[in-house]
Each structure stands twice: as C-alpha cells, then as structure tokens.
Amino acid sequence: MQKEPSDLRVLGIESSCDETGVALVRSRPDGVPMLLAHALHSQIDMHQAYGGVVPELASRDHIRRVLPLARQVMQAADCSLRQVDVVAYTRGPGLAGALLVGAAVACALGAGLGKPVLGVHHLEGHLLSPFLSADPPAFPFVALLVSGGHTQLMRVDGVGQYRLLGETIDDAAGEAFDKSAKLMGLPYPGGPALSRLAQQGDPAAFRLPRPLLHSGNLDFSFAGLKTAVMVQARKLVAAHGLAEGLALDQAMRQLPATTRADLAASTEAAIVEVLVKKSVAAMAHAGLARLVVAGGVGANRLLRQQLGEAMAHRGVRVHYPELDLCTDNGAMIALAGAMRLQSGRQQASTEYAFDVRPRWPLDQITA
Ligand code: KG4
Ligand code: ZN
Numbered sequence: 001m002q003k004e005p006s007d008l009r010v011l012g013i014e015s016s017c018d019e020t021g022v023a024l025v026r027s028r029p030d031g032v033p034m035l036l037a038h039a040l041h042s043q044i045d046m047h048q049a050y051g052g053v054v055p056e057l058a059s060r061d062h063i064r065r066v067l068p069l070a071r072q073v074m075q076a077a078d079c080s081l082r083q084v085d086v087v088a089y090t091r092g093p094g095l096a097g098a099l100l101v102g103a104a105v106a107c108a109l110g111a112g113l114g115k116p117v118l119g120v121h122h123l124e125g126h127l128l129s130p131f132l133s134a135d136p137p138a139f140p141f142v143a144l145l146v147s148g149g150h151t152q153l154m155r156v157d158g159v160g161q162y163r164l165l166g167e168t169i170d171d172a173a174g175e176a177f178d179k180s181a182k183l184m185g186l187p188y189p190g191g192p193a194l195s196r197l198a199q200q201g202d203p204a205a206f207r208l209p210r211p212l213l214h215s216g217n218l219d220f221s222f223a224g225l226k227t228a229v230m231v232q233a234r235k236l237v238a239a240h241g242l243a244e245g246l247a248l249d250q251a252m253r254q255l256p257a258t259t260r261a262d263l264a265a266s267t268e269a270a271i272v273e274v275l276v277k278k279s280v281a282a283m284a285h286a287g288l289a290r291l292v293v294a295g296g297v298g299a300n301r302l303l304r305q306q307l308g309e310a311m312a313h314r315g316v317r318v319h320y321p322e323l324d325l326c327t328d329n330g331a332m333i334a335l336a337g338a339m340r341l342q343s344g345r346q347q348a349s350t351e352y353a354f355d356v357r358p359r360w361p362l363d364q365i366t367a
Contacts, residue, residue: 005341008085009036011073011109012334013066015102016094016122017148018043018053020065021330024077024084025132027338035132037076038331040324041065044189051188052178059097066105073330084115086348088337091119092357093149099356107352116348118337123150123362125332126294128159129321132335137319142286144279145362146303147295148174148189151220151275153282154362156292159343164363165282166218173271173297176222180229180267184260185253194264195300201258201265206232208270210277218282220274229267236263268302276306283316292319299326 006029014021023038043061047053074081089106092099103119110117127143130136142165143154151168171179174191181190186197208228211221233252236259237243242251252260275297283291291311297303298320311318325331340346 003085008338009083010086010088010334010338011084012330012337013089013102013106014328014330014333015062015098016090017098017328018047018058019328020062020069021328022069022073023330023334024073025334025338027342031342032131032136033335033338035331037073038329039069039072040329041069048188051182055095055097058095059101062098062101081113086116086118086337088118088120088333090122090333092360094122094358096356096358103354103356107354111352116350118348120333120336121360121362121365125336128336128339129294129325129332130292130319132325132331133322135319137290137292140288141290141292142282142288143292143294145295146173146297148172153218155286159339160345160365162363168220168222170221170223171226173222173275176226176271179226183230183233183248185249191297195268197261198265198268201261203265203269205262206266208266210270210274213274213277218278225270232263272302272306275303276310279307280310289316291316294321296327299323
C-alpha cells in the first residue's frame with residue numbers, strides 16, 4: 001500500500017565530502033519532519049596529515065563507514081530497515097567518488113528492501129536543516145549558505161523555490177578560513193581552529209581588506225583576503241627573523257602566540273564583517289524579516305554574535321540549525337528528502353539507476 005507523504009520514514013545518507021552521515025527522519029502531517037536518530041563519522045583525523053581532503057581516501061572511508069552507521073541509526077531509532085519507506089542520498093554537489101558511494105549504497109538498500117530512493121541536493125539539505133531545530137523558520141526567508149565550497153545568499157519561498165541573490169566569485173567563506181588557517185600553521189579544517197585562536201587576539205591589530213563590501217550587489221570575493229593574510233604573514237615572519245629556510249606555515253608556528261592570535265582575529269573579523277553586511281543588504285533587498293544561516297561556517301561564534309546584533313536592530317529573526325547539524329550530516333539529507341516528497345515537488349524512484357552531480361547549482365534544481 002502506498003503511504004501518505006505526511007507519514008514516511010526517510011533514511012538519509014550523506015557522503016559528499018569528508019563526513020559520512022546517516023539519519024532517520026519521520027515526516028509529520030504539520031509538514032515539519034522529526035529526527036528519530038542520526039550518526040556521523042568525521043574523516044578529519046584521517047585527512048589531517050595531508051592538510052586537506054584526499055578524495056580517494058574519502059571514498060574508501062565512506063565505504064567502510066556507511067553500513068555500520070546505518071545499523072547504529074536503526075538501533076537508536078528502535079526501528080528495522082523494513083520500516084524505512086524511502087532512502088534519500090546526496091546526489092551532489094561534492095566529490096564525485098564520495099558521492100558515488102552514498103548513491104550506490106542508497107540504491108542497493110532501496111533495491112534490496114523494495115523501497116524507492118531519492119537523490120537530494122546537498123545545499124538544499126543545509127538550507128532546510130533549521131527545520132529540525134527547536135526554533136524552526138517559516139517560508140519565505142533569506143538563506144545565507146556558508147560552507148567550505150559555497151557562499152551564497154538565496155531567497156527561499158518554499159521547498160524547491162530558490163532564487164540566487166548573490167554568491168562568491170572565487171573562494172568560499174569556509175575556504176577563506178581554511179586557507180588562511182593553513183598558512184598560519186593551524187591544523188585542518190582551519191575554520192574552527194582559526195576561530196579558537198582568534199578568541200585571544202585583537203581583531204583590529206591588522207588592517208585586512210573587506211572585498212566587495214561596497215560593490216552594490218550581493219556577491220562575495222575572498223581570494224584577495226587570503227592573499228592579504230599571506231602578505232601580512234610573510235611580513236611578520238621576516239620581522240621576527242624566521243624566514244630563513246622555513247616554510248611559511250612552519251615559521252608562523254614560531255611567532256609569539258599573541259601575534260598569531262591577532263592575525264587570526266583580524267582575519268575572522270574581515271570575513272565576518274563581509275558576511276554580516278551582505279546579509280543585511282540581502283534582507284533589505286528581499287524585504288523579508290527572516291534569515292536562515294546554514295553550512296559549516298554557520299557554527300562560527302563571532303558570525304552568530306554579530307549577525308544577531310545586526311539583525312535584532314532591524315527586526316529580523318535569525319534561524320540556525322542545531323550546532324551539531326551545522327556541518328555535513330545525514331539528518332539534513334533525510335529531512336530534505338522528506339520535505340521534497342511532502343511538498344509534492346518530487347517523487348521517489350524505484351528505477352535504482354543513479355548518477356551524481358559533482359557540480360550542481362541549487363537554483364537549477366528541478367522538481
Ligand atoms: O558545510 P560544511 O561542513 O562542509 C561543506 O559542505 O563544505 O562546511 C565546512 C566548512 C569548513 O571550511 C570549515 O572550516 C568551516 O565550515 N567551519 C568553520 C567553523 N566550523 C566549521 N568556519 C569558521 N568557524 C567555525 N566555527
Ligand atoms: Zn556541506
């Protein structure tokens with residue numbers, strides 16, 4: 001018997017980058033699904049030795065982790081795989097090999113269980129993830145998507161109704177954090193490490209550029225900032241007589257702790273100021289009073305604090321996913337699958353033929 005889309009158990013599988021995530025979500029008649037259980041394995045320790053994600057290692061590790069995580073989720077939800085109604089997986093964007101693991105496992109599970117499957121857009125998962133929080137948003141809203149690969153402002157009128165307002169023309173905000181952190185000698189992933197170091201520093205210590213701050217549109221650019229951080233780092237290293245025979249990141253590690261903290265704080269302040277000012281401009285442009293912030297950089301404390309202050313003045317409510325659902329996870333994929341089915345924008349398929357879309361603009365998502 002075909003079940004109503006308002007009463008489905010959706011298993012979600014995320015494997016687009018360096019986190020394997022699995023979750024079980026149950027859709028509800030009020031349209032806001034409930035998270036029954038989720039489990040996550042981060043590959044950070046494995047990639048740390050290389051200073052960034054190694055795609056082939058990522059794919060192999062997803063293969064090892066995904067089924068044990070699925071078992072863990074089913075146990076935590078006290079549910080059997082037979083009770084799953086739909087299997088949702090991340091179809092893109094992301095690393096091709098890593099995506100293929102999740103897609104293949106989801107389709108194999110679906111075929112084995114005789115249940116339909118659904119490919120989900122990773123950013124749609126991030127964007128909708130605050131619906132699983134204690135303070136869910138309501139449509140329409142503006143979304144600031146800030147991850148390792150994307151920096152976008154979107155107008156969101158409903159599930160699948162996304163209009164791009166502005167985006168980065170080069171590096172993403174997360175990339176700016178990660179690349180600056182790397183050249184300061186901090187471990188991967190640099191965002192959280194840089195942010196921690198910044199807490200002891202003076203954000204006004206170094207003058208760094210705020211790219212495109214007054215561009216008059218809602219686009220971002222972070223590549224120049226990263227270069228400015230590098231130039232500043234070289235100056236500091238030379239001023240301390242550390243340049244000889246050392247790579248920049250090694251030399252940076254030998255600087256006084258306060259100097260490194262000052263550079264970290266100045267870098268974080270520059271990134272956050274641009275994100276906050278562009279978000280303020282986007283709210284005015286869209287004429288809306290709700291902002292959703294999603295993606296890994298949404299976990300940043302300074303960003304949360306400064307957005308909170310700027311938006312409170314303007315009567316705008318800011319919604320975030322729960323902190324553990326800010327970075328990649330399976331819950332947002334199960335959620336996006338459940339919400340797409342419930343909105344009637346997409347049907348799950350029993351063809352089990354899959355492809356992945358490593359590059360896939362969110363506003364080109366089709367029903
Ligand atoms: O959304 P996400 O988990 O993966 C992608 O889809 O990219 O985002 C990861 C990014 C990384 O660049 C990481 O450094 C950044 O989010 N990030 C942070 C923080 N936590 C994660 N950046 C700044 N401050 C943080 N607290
Ligand atoms: Zn992500």
